[in-house]
Amino acid sequence: MSDLILSGVRYELSRTLLHDLDLTFAAGRMTALSGPSGSGKTTLLSIAGGLLRPTTGEATYAGAPMWRGTGDPRPEVSFVLQVYGLVPILSARENVSVALRARGVDPDEADERAAAALARFHIADLGDRQVEELSGGQMQRVALARGLCVGSGVLLADEPTSELDEGNRGLVLAELRREADRGAVVVVATHDPAVVDACDDHHALDEGRLVDHTEPVHLTGSRGSSPSDLDQRGPDLDQRGPVVEQRGAPATSGRRDHPTVAPDQQEDDDPYELFRRPPGSP
Numbered sequence: 411m412s413d414l415i416l417s418g419v420r421y422e423l424s425r426t427l428l429h430d431l432d433l434t435f436a437a438g439r440m441t442a443l444s445g446p447s448g449s450g451k452t453t454l455l456s457i458a459g460g461l462l463r464p465t466t467g468e469a470t471y472a473g474a475p476m477w478r479g480t481g482d483p484r485p486e487v488s489f490v491l492q493v494y495g496l497v498p499i500l501s502a503r504e505n506v507s508v509a510l511r512a513r514g515v516d517p518d519e520a521d522e523r524a525a526a527a528l529a530r531f532h533i534a535d536l537g538d539r540q541v542e543e544l545s546g547g548q549m550q551r552v553a554l555a556r557g558l559c560v561g562s563g564v565l566l567a568d569e570p571t572s573e574l575d576e577g578n579r580g581l582v583l584a585e586l587r588r589e590a591d592r593g594a595v596v597v598v599a600t601h602d603p604a605v606v607d608a609c610d611d612h613h614a615l616d617e618g619r620l621v622d623h624t625e626p627v628h629l630t631g632s633r634g635s636s637p638s639d640l641d642q643r644g645p646d647l648d649q650r651g652p653v654v655e656q657r658g659a660p661a662t663s664g665r666r667d668h669p670t671v672a673p674d675q676q677e678d679d680d681p682y683e684l685f686r687r688p689p690g691s692p
């Protein structure tokens with residue numbers, strides 16, 4: 411089992427998108443990566459998985475760099491992309507099978523394993539359906555089946571539950587846990603507090619920097635925003651969703667103990683409270 415290590419990772423285009431990040435994503439653990447929209451989660455996952463070359467610093471796994479000079483990920487890496495990356499005119503099973511065939515698995519075996527992977531996400535019956543005929547949540551589960559079927563050492567999932575109802579979210583979290591339990595590095599970019607809560611570790615980003623997430627940074631502002639700043643942000647909060655962490659947990663990043671919020675804290679000290687209020691309420 412190897413950890414995925416980011417050392418001094420900086421990424422610049424016309425501006426700096428990631429600022430000198432040092433992070434370890436541990437093997438055998440689920441790590442949540444949270445932060446407002448545009449904070450750099452997808453960019454960070456792309457560098458972690460070898461799709462993008464950092465401007466400075468590097469991502470390494472098992473002692474070797476993730477960036478191989480081409481933008482093709484190493485075979486030990488699987489992505490579950492935010493936009494799924496499925497081929498619309500192929501069937502659900504073919505979309506999954508392709509990932510296995512690309513790794514040299516015999517086509518018949520690949521098809522069998524693809525069907526089994528769809529069954530993990532309770533969509534075995536959709537195997538013959540063209541992806542373009544599926545709902546968003548069904549496509550998301552096909553993308554998860556494809557990402558998880560190969561048994562990779564590093565699994566990077568970008569908002570993998572964004573289209574799912576609570577039941578399917580629970581199913582996906584259980585399957586991600588199985589991947590971690592067999593020793594994989596599992597990193598999940600998410601806006602969903604329930605996903606953060608299900609993870610072992612949590613790192614929060616804001617504008618490309620790691621931030622202290624011992625407070626719900628989307629609500630309080632990571633750079634010391636005042637309540638009036640928050641009022642002015644208005645609807646943007648809805649898109650951002652809360653980043654939450656147990657009060658008193660290590661700042662910026664770290665291992666987490668469950669439960670995230672103690673039951674007796676929940677009523678009086680609820681970090682989601684703002685998001686639960688009906689629209690228009692004070």
Ligand SMILES: Nc1ncnc2c1ncn2[C@@H]1O[C@H](COP(=O)(O)OP(=O)(O)OP(=O)(O)O)[C@@H](O)[C@H]1O
Pocket residue numbers: 423424427445446447448449450451452453454492
């Ligand atoms: N190719 C690009 N060229 C210029 N800017 C980019 C490019 N890709 C991303 N960005 C910018 O980098 C920042 C981080 O984007 P990124 O997609 O990593 O954020 P994110 O946290 O994943 O957002 P979301 O939660 O909305 O998916 C954003 O401000 C985005 O506009």
